[in-house]
Amino acid sequence: xxKIISYIILYIVFCLLQFSLGKYxxxxxxxxxFILIFVVYLGLLxxxxxxxxxxxxxxxxxxxxxxxxxxxxxxxxxxxxxxVGRASRNFDNGKIFAQxxxxxxxxxxxxxxxxxxxxxxxxxxxxxxxxxxxxxxVEIFVTALIAPVVFYILDLYV
Amino acid sequence: xxxxxxxxxENVVFAVLLLIGFSFIICxxxxxxxxxxxxxxxVAYPSVGTANCIFRFTGNLAENIKAMVHLHQENIMYxxxxxxxxxxxxxxxxxxxxxxxxxxxxxxGKIENTVLIFAEIxxxxxxxxxxxxxxxxxxxxxxxNDLPVAMLSRDKGALYxxxxxxxxxxxxxxxALITNSNCVFPVEIKDKGINCLAEGFGSNLLKxxxxxxxxxxxxxxxxxxxxxxxxxxKGMAVGVIRDVMEETTDDFKTATGKVFFEDNILYKAxxxxxxxxxx
Numbered sequence: 196x197x198k199i200i201s202y203i204i205l206y207i208v209f210c211l212l213q214f215s216l217g218k219y220x221x222x223x224x225x226x227x228x229f230i231l232i233f234v235v236y237l238g239l240l241x242x243x244x245x246x247x248x249x250x251x252x253x254x255x256x257x258x259x260x261x262x263x264x265x266x267x268x269x270x271x272x273x274x275x276x277x278x279v280g281r282a283s284r285n286f287d288n289g290k291i292f293a294q295x296x297x298x299x300x301x302x303x304x305x306x307x308x309x310x311x312x313x314x315x316x317x318x319x320x321x322x323x324x325x326x327x328x329x330x331x332x333v334e335i336f337v338t339a340l341i342a343p344v345v346f347y348i349l350d351l352y353v
Numbered sequence: 354x355x356x357x358x359x360x361x362x363e364n365v366v367f368a369v370l371l372l373i374g375f376s377f378i379i380c381x382x383x384x385x386x387x388x389x390x391x392x393x394x395x396v397a398y399p400s401v402g403t404a405n406c407i408f409r410f411t412g413n414l415a416e417n418i419k420a421m422v423h424l425h426q427e428n429i430m431y432x433x434x435x436x437x438x439x440x441x442x443x444x445x446x447x448x449x450x451x452x453x454x455x456x457x458x459x460x461x462g463k464i465e466n467t468v469l470i471f472a473e474i475x476x477x478x479x480x481x482x483x484x485x486x487x488x489x490x491x492x493x494x495x496x497x498n499d500l501p502v503a504m505l506s507r508d509k510g511a512l513y514x515x516x517x518x519x520x521x522x523x524x525x526x527x528x529a530l531i532t533n534s535n536c537v538f539p540v541e542i543k544d545k546g547i548n549c550l551a552e553g554f555g556s557n558l559l560k561x562x563x564x565x566x567x568x569x570x571x572x573x574x575x576x577x578x579x580x581x582x583x584x585x586x587k588g589m590a591v592g593v594i595r596d597v598m599e600e601t602t603d604d605f606k607t608a609t610g611k612v613f614f615e616d617n618i619l620y621k622a623x624x625x626x627x628x629x630x631x632x
Contacts, residue, residue, distance in 0.1 A: 207400050210397060210400060210401055211400065211401060211404045213478065214401050214476045214478055215401045215404045215405045215408065215475075215476065216404075216408070217477070217478055217479040217480075218405070218474065218476070218477045218479070219408060221479035221482075224479050224482040224483075225479070226479035226480065228480065242359075242363070243363045243367065244359070244362070244363045244366060247363070247366060247367055247370055248366065248370070251370045251373075251374065254374075255377075255393060256393060256397045257478070258377075259390050259393050259394050259397065260394075260397070260398075260476055260478065260485070260487060260527070261478065261481055261484060261485055262481075262484055262485040262519060262527065262529045262533055262535065263481070263484065264378055264381065265377050265378065265381045265386065265390065266373075266374045266375065266376075266377025266378040266381065267378060269370075269373075269374045269377065270371060270374035270375060270378065273367065273370045273371060273374060274371070277363070277367045280363070312378075316378055328556065334480070
Protein backbone atom coordinates (compact mmCIF):
# COMPACT_ATOMS: atom_id res chain seq x y z
CA UNK A 196 0.00 0.00 0.00
CA UNK A 197 2.82 2.36 0.97
CA LYS A 198 4.57 1.52 -2.29
CA ILE A 199 1.45 2.31 -4.36
CA ILE A 200 0.94 5.66 -2.61
CA SER A 201 4.58 6.63 -3.16
CA TYR A 202 4.26 5.72 -6.86
CA ILE A 203 1.08 7.82 -7.16
CA ILE A 204 2.89 10.79 -5.57
CA LEU A 205 5.87 10.32 -7.89
CA TYR A 206 3.49 10.04 -10.88
CA ILE A 207 1.95 13.42 -9.97
CA VAL A 208 5.35 15.01 -9.27
CA PHE A 209 6.78 13.92 -12.64
CA CYS A 210 3.59 15.02 -14.46
CA LEU A 211 4.04 18.45 -12.88
CA LEU A 212 7.75 18.54 -13.71
CA GLN A 213 7.16 17.65 -17.33
CA PHE A 214 3.93 19.43 -18.20
CA SER A 215 3.57 22.33 -15.79
CA LEU A 216 7.06 23.47 -14.79
CA GLY A 217 8.46 23.03 -18.29
CA LYS A 218 6.62 26.13 -19.45
CA TYR A 219 8.54 28.29 -16.96
CA UNK A 220 11.92 26.58 -16.78
CA UNK A 221 12.76 25.72 -20.39
CA UNK A 222 15.61 27.55 -22.08
CA UNK A 223 14.92 28.08 -25.80
CA UNK A 224 12.43 25.17 -25.59
CA UNK A 225 15.19 22.91 -24.29
CA UNK A 226 14.09 20.97 -21.25
CA UNK A 227 15.15 17.58 -19.85
CA UNK A 228 12.88 14.60 -20.36
CA PHE A 229 12.11 13.95 -16.68
CA ILE A 230 9.67 11.15 -17.45
CA LEU A 231 12.37 9.22 -19.29
CA ILE A 232 14.80 9.73 -16.38
CA PHE A 233 12.19 8.46 -13.93
CA VAL A 234 11.38 5.37 -16.01
CA VAL A 235 15.09 4.55 -16.38
CA TYR A 236 15.58 5.06 -12.63
CA LEU A 237 12.72 2.68 -11.80
CA GLY A 238 14.02 0.15 -14.30
CA LEU A 239 17.49 0.19 -12.75
CA LEU A 240 16.38 0.08 -9.15
CA UNK A 241 13.04 -1.71 -9.07
CA UNK A 242 13.24 -3.90 -12.16
CA UNK A 243 11.14 -4.21 -15.30
CA UNK A 244 7.75 -4.71 -13.58
CA UNK A 245 7.38 -1.27 -11.95
CA UNK A 246 9.26 0.58 -14.69
CA UNK A 247 7.13 -0.66 -17.57
CA UNK A 248 3.87 -0.02 -15.73
CA UNK A 249 4.77 3.51 -14.61
CA UNK A 250 6.28 4.14 -18.05
CA UNK A 251 3.03 3.07 -19.68
CA UNK A 252 0.92 5.35 -17.43
CA UNK A 253 3.18 8.40 -17.80
CA UNK A 254 3.42 7.84 -21.55
CA UNK A 255 -0.35 7.54 -21.77
CA UNK A 256 -0.76 10.82 -19.86
CA UNK A 257 1.66 12.52 -22.25
CA UNK A 258 -0.26 11.08 -25.21
CA UNK A 259 -3.52 12.39 -23.83
CA UNK A 260 -2.20 15.92 -23.43
CA UNK A 261 -0.51 15.96 -26.82
CA UNK A 262 -1.90 16.03 -30.35
CA UNK A 263 0.41 13.28 -31.64
CA UNK A 264 -0.33 9.61 -32.20
CA UNK A 265 -2.34 8.36 -29.24
CA UNK A 266 -0.55 5.45 -27.57
CA UNK A 267 2.86 6.07 -29.13
CA UNK A 268 4.62 7.40 -26.04
CA UNK A 269 2.90 4.78 -23.86
CA UNK A 270 4.44 2.04 -26.03
CA UNK A 271 7.89 3.68 -26.11
CA UNK A 272 8.10 4.22 -22.35
CA UNK A 273 6.83 0.67 -21.73
CA UNK A 274 9.56 -0.73 -23.99
CA UNK A 275 12.22 1.49 -22.33
CA UNK A 276 11.04 0.46 -18.83
CA UNK A 277 11.12 -3.22 -19.76
CA UNK A 278 14.56 -3.21 -21.36
CA VAL A 279 16.17 -1.04 -18.65
CA GLY A 280 14.74 -3.42 -16.06
CA ARG A 281 16.07 -6.45 -17.92
CA ALA A 282 19.52 -4.91 -18.35
CA SER A 283 19.72 -3.47 -14.83
CA ARG A 284 21.85 -6.33 -13.49
CA ASN A 285 24.64 -5.51 -15.94
CA PHE A 286 25.20 -1.96 -14.70
CA ASP A 287 26.70 -0.38 -11.63
CA ASN A 288 23.78 1.91 -10.84
CA GLY A 289 25.64 3.93 -8.22
CA LYS A 290 28.15 5.46 -10.62
CA ILE A 291 27.23 8.88 -11.99
CA PHE A 292 28.89 8.20 -15.34
CA ALA A 293 26.96 4.94 -15.79
CA GLN A 294 23.67 6.69 -14.98
CA UNK A 295 24.36 9.41 -17.54
CA UNK A 296 25.36 6.93 -20.22
CA UNK A 297 22.25 4.77 -19.69
CA UNK A 298 19.94 7.80 -19.81
CA UNK A 299 21.80 9.10 -22.88
CA UNK A 300 21.38 5.78 -24.67
CA UNK A 301 17.68 5.49 -23.83
CA UNK A 302 17.10 9.14 -24.80
CA UNK A 303 18.37 8.19 -28.26
CA UNK A 304 16.11 5.12 -28.20
CA UNK A 305 13.22 7.40 -27.29
CA UNK A 306 13.79 9.83 -30.18
CA UNK A 307 14.55 7.11 -32.73
CA UNK A 308 11.48 5.18 -31.57
CA UNK A 309 9.31 8.30 -31.77
CA UNK A 310 10.43 9.18 -35.29
CA UNK A 311 10.19 5.56 -36.46
CA UNK A 312 6.67 5.07 -35.11
CA UNK A 313 5.66 8.50 -36.36
CA UNK A 314 6.89 7.53 -39.82
CA UNK A 315 4.93 4.26 -39.76
CA UNK A 316 1.67 5.30 -38.14
CA UNK A 317 1.28 8.94 -39.06
CA UNK A 318 -0.99 9.47 -42.02
CA UNK A 319 -0.03 12.71 -43.73
CA UNK A 320 1.47 15.80 -42.11
CA UNK A 321 5.10 16.63 -41.50
CA UNK A 322 5.53 14.51 -38.38
CA UNK A 323 8.84 12.75 -39.02
CA UNK A 324 10.60 15.89 -40.25
CA UNK A 325 10.34 17.78 -36.96
CA UNK A 326 11.65 15.04 -34.69
CA UNK A 327 15.38 15.24 -35.32
CA UNK A 328 16.51 18.81 -34.85
CA UNK A 329 19.46 20.48 -33.16
CA UNK A 330 17.32 21.20 -30.10
CA UNK A 331 16.48 17.49 -29.80
CA UNK A 332 20.17 16.59 -29.83
CA VAL A 333 20.89 19.22 -27.16
CA GLU A 334 17.93 17.89 -25.16
CA ILE A 335 19.39 14.39 -25.20
CA PHE A 336 22.65 15.72 -23.71
CA VAL A 337 20.81 17.88 -21.15
CA THR A 338 18.67 14.90 -20.09
CA ALA A 339 21.77 12.73 -19.67
CA LEU A 340 23.58 15.44 -17.67
CA ILE A 341 20.67 16.14 -15.33
CA ALA A 342 19.91 12.43 -14.76
CA PRO A 343 22.41 11.87 -11.87
CA VAL A 344 20.88 14.81 -9.95
CA VAL A 345 17.37 13.36 -10.35
CA PHE A 346 18.68 9.90 -9.42
CA TYR A 347 20.24 11.35 -6.26
CA ILE A 348 16.99 13.10 -5.22
CA LEU A 349 14.96 9.97 -5.98
CA ASP A 350 17.42 7.89 -3.92
CA LEU A 351 16.60 10.06 -0.92
CA TYR A 352 12.86 9.62 -1.42
CA VAL A 353 12.27 6.10 -2.73
CA UNK B 354 12.41 -20.44 -8.98
CA UNK B 355 10.78 -17.32 -7.51
CA UNK B 356 12.98 -15.14 -9.74
CA UNK B 357 11.91 -17.10 -12.82
CA UNK B 358 8.24 -16.76 -11.91
CA UNK B 359 8.68 -13.00 -11.39
CA UNK B 360 10.44 -12.71 -14.74
CA UNK B 361 7.65 -14.62 -16.46
CA UNK B 362 5.05 -12.36 -14.87
CA GLU B 363 6.96 -9.28 -16.06
CA ASN B 364 7.04 -10.66 -19.60
CA VAL B 365 3.29 -11.23 -19.56
CA VAL B 366 2.64 -7.70 -18.23
CA PHE B 367 4.98 -6.31 -20.91
CA ALA B 368 3.10 -8.17 -23.66
CA VAL B 369 -0.28 -6.99 -22.34
CA LEU B 370 0.88 -3.35 -22.08
CA LEU B 371 2.29 -3.47 -25.61
CA LEU B 372 -0.97 -4.95 -26.88
CA ILE B 373 -2.97 -2.19 -25.20
CA GLY B 374 -0.55 0.46 -26.49
CA PHE B 375 -0.70 -0.74 -30.08
CA SER B 376 -4.49 -1.11 -29.96
CA PHE B 377 -4.62 2.56 -28.83
CA ILE B 378 -2.46 3.51 -31.81
CA ILE B 379 -4.52 1.53 -34.31
CA CYS B 380 -8.00 2.41 -32.99
CA UNK B 381 -7.03 5.96 -32.00
CA UNK B 382 -10.45 7.54 -32.45
CA UNK B 383 -12.93 4.79 -31.56
CA UNK B 384 -15.36 5.17 -28.66
CA UNK B 385 -13.67 2.95 -25.99
CA UNK B 386 -10.28 4.60 -26.62
CA UNK B 387 -11.87 8.05 -26.39
CA UNK B 388 -13.45 7.00 -23.10
CA UNK B 389 -10.04 6.00 -21.71
CA UNK B 390 -8.58 9.25 -23.04
CA UNK B 391 -11.23 11.40 -21.39
CA UNK B 392 -10.98 9.47 -18.11
CA UNK B 393 -7.20 9.78 -17.85
CA UNK B 394 -7.41 13.44 -18.87
CA UNK B 395 -9.81 14.23 -16.02
CA VAL B 396 -7.54 12.33 -13.59
CA ALA B 397 -4.27 13.94 -14.73
CA TYR B 398 -5.29 17.51 -15.62
CA PRO B 399 -6.48 18.82 -12.21
CA SER B 400 -3.08 18.43 -10.50
CA VAL B 401 -1.21 19.94 -13.46
CA GLY B 402 -3.75 22.75 -13.81
CA THR B 403 -3.69 23.52 -10.10
CA ALA B 404 0.11 23.49 -9.97
CA ASN B 405 0.20 25.89 -12.89
CA CYS B 406 -2.19 28.21 -11.08
CA ILE B 407 0.03 28.11 -7.99
CA PHE B 408 3.20 28.89 -9.98
CA ARG B 409 1.46 31.67 -11.82
CA PHE B 410 0.03 33.22 -8.69
CA THR B 411 3.36 32.97 -6.87
CA GLY B 412 5.04 34.74 -9.75
CA ASN B 413 2.44 37.48 -9.72
CA LEU B 414 2.39 37.94 -5.94
CA ALA B 415 4.67 40.99 -5.85
CA GLU B 416 2.77 42.63 -8.66
CA ASN B 417 -0.52 41.89 -6.95
CA ILE B 418 0.57 43.50 -3.68
CA LYS B 419 1.64 46.60 -5.61
CA ALA B 420 -1.61 46.65 -7.48
CA MET B 421 -3.65 46.40 -4.28
CA VAL B 422 -2.26 49.74 -3.08
CA HIS B 423 -3.66 51.50 -6.14
CA LEU B 424 -6.88 49.55 -6.10
CA HIS B 425 -8.90 51.81 -3.86
CA GLN B 426 -8.36 54.95 -5.95
CA GLU B 427 -9.07 53.08 -9.14
CA ASN B 428 -12.23 51.68 -7.63
CA ILE B 429 -13.67 55.15 -7.04
CA MET B 430 -12.75 56.18 -10.57
CA TYR B 431 -14.31 53.09 -12.10
CA UNK B 432 -17.53 53.65 -10.18
CA UNK B 433 -17.88 56.99 -11.92
CA UNK B 434 -17.09 55.48 -15.31
CA UNK B 435 -19.56 52.71 -14.60
CA UNK B 436 -22.35 55.24 -14.12
CA UNK B 437 -21.53 56.89 -17.43
CA UNK B 438 -21.32 53.57 -19.25
CA UNK B 439 -24.66 52.44 -17.86
CA UNK B 440 -26.28 55.50 -19.41
CA UNK B 441 -24.56 54.75 -22.70
CA UNK B 442 -25.64 51.11 -22.52
CA UNK B 443 -29.25 52.15 -22.40
CA UNK B 444 -28.71 54.10 -25.61
CA UNK B 445 -26.83 51.13 -27.11
CA UNK B 446 -29.74 48.75 -26.47
CA UNK B 447 -32.06 51.15 -28.23
CA UNK B 448 -29.62 51.42 -31.15
CA UNK B 449 -29.36 47.62 -31.43
CA UNK B 450 -33.13 47.31 -31.62
CA UNK B 451 -33.26 50.03 -34.24
CA UNK B 452 -30.46 48.34 -36.22
CA UNK B 453 -32.30 45.03 -36.15
CA UNK B 454 -35.55 46.61 -37.27
CA UNK B 455 -33.88 48.49 -40.11
CA UNK B 456 -31.83 45.50 -41.30
CA UNK B 457 -34.96 43.35 -41.25
CA UNK B 458 -36.90 46.01 -43.15
CA UNK B 459 -34.15 46.40 -45.77
CA UNK B 460 -33.46 42.62 -45.78
CA UNK B 461 -29.76 43.14 -45.07
CA GLY B 462 -27.47 40.48 -43.56
CA LYS B 463 -26.62 41.20 -39.94
CA ILE B 464 -23.03 41.79 -38.84
CA GLU B 465 -21.84 38.85 -36.72
CA ASN B 466 -20.06 39.92 -33.57
CA THR B 467 -17.20 38.01 -32.06
CA VAL B 468 -16.65 37.66 -28.34
CA LEU B 469 -13.06 37.51 -27.14
CA ILE B 470 -12.36 35.08 -24.31
CA PHE B 471 -8.99 35.43 -22.58
CA ALA B 472 -7.41 32.22 -21.29
CA GLU B 473 -4.24 31.31 -19.45
CA ILE B 474 -1.99 28.62 -20.88
CA UNK B 475 -1.98 25.90 -18.25
CA UNK B 476 0.05 23.19 -19.99
CA UNK B 477 2.75 23.58 -22.65
CA UNK B 478 5.28 20.79 -22.90
CA UNK B 479 8.74 22.02 -24.03
CA UNK B 480 9.44 18.89 -26.15
CA UNK B 481 6.28 19.61 -28.15
CA UNK B 482 6.44 23.38 -27.82
CA UNK B 483 5.20 24.04 -31.35
CA UNK B 484 2.61 21.25 -31.42
CA UNK B 485 -0.05 21.90 -28.79
CA UNK B 486 -0.99 23.66 -25.58
CA UNK B 487 -3.80 23.44 -23.07
CA UNK B 488 -5.75 26.51 -21.92
CA UNK B 489 -7.75 26.91 -18.73
CA UNK B 490 -11.09 27.68 -20.42
CA UNK B 491 -13.48 25.03 -21.67
CA UNK B 492 -17.12 24.12 -22.26
CA UNK B 493 -18.20 26.01 -19.15
CA UNK B 494 -16.92 29.23 -20.73
CA UNK B 495 -18.72 28.62 -24.01
CA UNK B 496 -15.83 27.13 -25.96
CA UNK B 497 -16.17 24.33 -28.46
CA ASN B 498 -14.04 22.52 -31.04
CA ASP B 499 -12.64 24.32 -34.11
CA LEU B 500 -12.68 27.81 -32.59
CA PRO B 501 -9.71 29.97 -33.61
CA VAL B 502 -7.13 30.88 -30.96
CA ALA B 503 -4.98 34.00 -31.21
CA MET B 504 -2.45 35.95 -29.17
CA LEU B 505 -2.16 39.70 -28.79
CA SER B 506 0.89 41.63 -29.94
CA ARG B 507 2.47 43.59 -27.10
CA ASP B 508 3.14 46.80 -29.03
CA LYS B 509 0.96 46.72 -32.15
CA GLY B 510 -2.20 45.45 -30.47
CA ALA B 511 -2.78 43.11 -33.43
CA LEU B 512 -4.10 39.57 -33.13
CA TYR B 513 -1.75 36.81 -34.29
CA UNK B 514 -3.10 33.42 -35.37
CA UNK B 515 -2.01 30.70 -32.94
CA UNK B 516 -4.10 27.61 -33.52
CA UNK B 517 -7.50 26.04 -33.18
CA UNK B 518 -9.27 24.16 -30.43
CA UNK B 519 -9.25 20.42 -31.13
CA UNK B 520 -10.59 19.01 -27.88
CA UNK B 521 -12.85 20.71 -25.37
CA UNK B 522 -13.31 19.60 -21.77
CA UNK B 523 -15.34 21.10 -18.95
CA UNK B 524 -12.77 23.62 -17.71
CA UNK B 525 -9.94 23.24 -20.22
CA UNK B 526 -9.32 22.89 -23.95
CA UNK B 527 -6.54 21.48 -26.07
CA UNK B 528 -5.24 23.75 -28.84
CA ALA B 529 -3.40 22.43 -31.91
CA LEU B 530 -0.99 25.20 -32.93
CA ILE B 531 -0.60 26.42 -36.50
CA THR B 532 2.93 25.02 -36.33
CA ASN B 533 1.57 21.54 -35.51
CA SER B 534 2.82 18.83 -37.89
CA ASN B 535 -0.77 18.06 -38.80
CA CYS B 536 -1.86 21.64 -39.50
CA VAL B 537 -2.47 23.07 -42.95
CA PHE B 538 -4.43 26.27 -43.60
CA PRO B 539 -4.90 28.76 -46.43
CA VAL B 540 -2.91 31.99 -46.26
CA GLU B 541 -2.08 34.87 -48.56
CA ILE B 542 0.78 37.29 -48.97
CA LYS B 543 -0.34 40.64 -47.58
CA ASP B 544 -1.08 43.41 -50.12
CA LYS B 545 -0.18 41.06 -53.01
CA GLY B 546 -3.24 38.81 -52.98
CA ILE B 547 -1.17 35.67 -53.61
CA ASN B 548 -3.01 32.67 -52.22
CA CYS B 549 -1.01 29.73 -50.88
CA LEU B 550 -0.99 27.15 -48.10
CA ALA B 551 0.85 27.20 -44.77
CA GLU B 552 1.96 23.88 -43.30
CA GLY B 553 3.33 23.39 -39.82
CA PHE B 554 6.17 21.00 -39.04
CA GLY B 555 6.77 21.25 -35.32
CA SER B 556 9.11 24.25 -35.27
CA ASN B 557 8.66 28.02 -35.21
CA LEU B 558 8.68 27.99 -39.00
CA LEU B 559 5.87 27.38 -41.44
CA LYS B 560 6.28 25.81 -44.85
CA UNK B 561 4.48 28.02 -47.38
CA UNK B 562 3.51 25.86 -50.33
CA UNK B 563 1.67 26.23 -53.63
CA UNK B 564 3.02 29.71 -54.34
CA UNK B 565 2.50 30.29 -58.08
CA UNK B 566 5.89 30.12 -59.82
CA UNK B 567 5.70 33.63 -61.27
CA UNK B 568 4.49 35.22 -58.03
CA UNK B 569 6.56 38.04 -56.58
CA UNK B 570 7.21 36.73 -53.07
CA UNK B 571 10.21 38.08 -51.18
CA UNK B 572 11.66 37.65 -47.69
CA UNK B 573 10.03 39.97 -45.13
CA UNK B 574 6.65 39.79 -46.91
CA UNK B 575 3.89 39.41 -44.36
CA UNK B 576 1.72 36.28 -44.33
CA UNK B 577 -1.93 36.74 -43.37
CA UNK B 578 -4.91 34.39 -43.21
CA UNK B 579 -6.68 34.02 -46.53
CA UNK B 580 -10.42 34.47 -46.97
CA UNK B 581 -10.59 30.77 -47.81
CA UNK B 582 -9.92 29.85 -44.18
CA UNK B 583 -12.87 28.32 -42.38
CA UNK B 584 -11.28 28.75 -38.94
CA UNK B 585 -9.50 32.11 -38.77
CA UNK B 586 -10.73 35.54 -39.74
CA LYS B 587 -9.48 36.93 -43.03
CA GLY B 588 -6.41 39.13 -42.71
CA MET B 589 -5.28 37.87 -39.30
CA ALA B 590 -1.48 38.10 -39.09
CA VAL B 591 0.37 34.76 -39.25
CA GLY B 592 4.06 35.38 -39.85
CA VAL B 593 6.70 36.72 -42.15
CA ILE B 594 8.47 35.11 -45.13
CA ARG B 595 12.06 34.14 -44.34
CA ASP B 596 13.33 32.25 -47.39
CA VAL B 597 11.95 31.55 -50.82
CA MET B 598 13.10 28.33 -52.46
CA GLU B 599 13.28 28.59 -56.22
CA GLU B 600 14.34 25.04 -57.12
CA THR B 601 10.86 23.46 -57.16
CA THR B 602 8.40 22.22 -59.74
CA ASP B 603 7.46 24.23 -62.83
CA ASP B 604 4.14 25.39 -61.43
CA PHE B 605 4.77 26.22 -57.80
CA LYS B 606 7.50 27.29 -55.45
CA THR B 607 7.89 26.91 -51.71
CA ALA B 608 8.94 29.30 -48.96
CA THR B 609 9.50 29.23 -45.23
CA GLY B 610 7.90 31.72 -42.90
CA LYS B 611 8.49 32.56 -39.25
CA VAL B 612 5.39 32.68 -37.08
CA PHE B 613 4.55 35.89 -35.24
CA PHE B 614 2.97 34.36 -32.19
CA GLU B 615 6.25 33.60 -30.42
CA ASP B 616 7.73 37.10 -30.45
CA ASN B 617 6.66 40.11 -28.46
CA ILE B 618 3.27 38.80 -27.43
CA LEU B 619 1.20 38.92 -24.30
CA TYR B 620 1.38 35.35 -23.04
CA LYS B 621 -2.37 34.85 -22.99
CA ALA B 622 -4.51 32.99 -25.46
CA UNK B 623 -7.49 34.77 -26.94
CA UNK B 624 -10.32 32.66 -28.26
CA UNK B 625 -12.56 34.25 -30.83
CA UNK B 626 -16.09 32.99 -30.24
CA UNK B 627 -18.71 34.04 -32.78
CA UNK B 628 -21.74 35.41 -30.99
CA UNK B 629 -24.77 33.24 -31.39
CA UNK B 630 -27.63 34.77 -33.30
CA UNK B 631 -30.56 35.66 -31.08
CA UNK B 632 -34.07 35.87 -32.40
